Amino acid sequence: MPSKRSVTKWWAAEHGADAALVSRFSAPGTPPGPLLEPEVNGISFAQGFKQVVDQALGDMISDGHLRLEAETGGYEAADRAADRLAAVHTSAARLLNCAPDEIALVDSATRAWDLAFYAVPSDGLRQLADERVRLISITHVPTNGGLVNPAAEVGKVAAEAGALFLLDACQSAGRLPIDVELVGCDLLSTTGRKYLRAPRGTGLLYVRRAALDRLDPPFLDLHDARWVAPSRYEVQPGARRFENWEYGVAARLGLGAAIDEALA
Numbered sequence: 001m002p003s004k005r006s007v008t009k010w011w012a013a014e015h016g017a018d019a020a021l022v023s024r025f026s027a028p029g030t031p032p033g034p035l036l037e038p039e040v041n042g043i044s045f046a047q048g049f050k051q052v053v054d055q056a057l058g059d060m061i062s063d064g065h066l067r068l069e070a071e072t073g074g075y076e077a078a079d080r081a082a083d084r085l086a087a088v089h090t091s092a093a094r095l096l097n098c099a100p101d102e103i104a105l106v107d108s109a110t111r112a113w114d115l116a117f118y119a120v121p122s123d124g125l126r127q128l129a130d131e132r133v134r135l136i137s138i139t140h141v142p143t144n145g146g147l148v149n150p151a152a153e154v155g156k157v158a159a160e161a162g163a164l165f166l167l168d169a170c171q172s173a174g175r176l177p178i179d180v181e182l183v184g185c186d187l188l189s190t191t192g193r194k195y196l197r198a199p200r201g202t203g204l205l206y207v208r209r210a211a212l213d214r215l216d217p218p219f220l221d222l223h224d225a226r227w228v229a230p231s232r233y234e235v236q237p238g239a240r241r242f243e244n245w246e247y248g249v250a251a252r253l254g255l256g257a258a259i260d261e262a263l264a
């Protein structure tokens with residue numbers, strides 16, 4: 001095993017990837033993905049990673065959105081990318097077999113999971129059929145060990161108990177097919193940076209439309225709600241009430257490119 005300092009270079013050499021590109025998308029001293037499973041659907045992790053990184057880099061840095069931001073300013077650049085930005089929700093919805101308005105784009109799996117978990121009201125027990133359970137949350141594929149939890153089976157148990165089901169798909173989205181209808185989850189959190197091979201600082205939360213009324217978003221900003229009277233506001237319809245008004249436009253476009261690549 002190489003020293004911590006050279007691990008990115010070593011990983012790139014082992015997997016035939018360009019070390020400079022890999023290091024741009026990895027924390028110092030950290031390889032960009034699990035080392036134990038170099039192949040996903042017959043495509044090596046390094047190959048897939050490099051392809052998407054090339055595309056994302058081209059899009060974000062060399063001739064793409066970051067340059068446009070530098071030239072025209074963040075708001076003008078975002079306006080010009082409006083169609084491509086809207087397409088990111090559509091791509092994510094295709095990935096999970098849901099509707100675009102059931103997707104909230106956020107900046108990590110942790111943020112997505114926290115938003116879902118803390119959105120379950122504390123008096124949820126009284127609102128649900130089984131008073132002992134208000135939320136069942138499992139990790140689809142835990143970080144180490146290769147275990148794949150039977151998510152659809154857990155989904156059935158949650159449905160029978162009348163509990164919300166939150167699936168952490170951080171290690172499975174982009175690696176295993178996930179259909180939220182088959183799994184039966186009400187909420188799903190995932191990151192961009194793992195098997196979707198998207199830029200750092202991207203993630204998403206799926207929220208089943210029918211579950212929205214049972215959730216109370218822990219944070220609301222001007223993107224999530226609008227004032228309708230001096231002391232009354234209305235939250236956005238759909239999962240976008242969980243998004244931030246502010247986000248990295250280039251990173252989001254990179255997430256869209258990576259999801260489209262995973263779906264291709």
Ligand SMILES: Cc1ncc(COP(=O)(O)O)c(C=O)c1O
Nearest residue numbers: 108109110139142143170171191
């Ligand atoms: C199963 C699982 N859930 C959640 C996370 C957190 O992801 P992020 O750091 O993108 O928030 C990880 C990251 O390693 C993970 O493996």
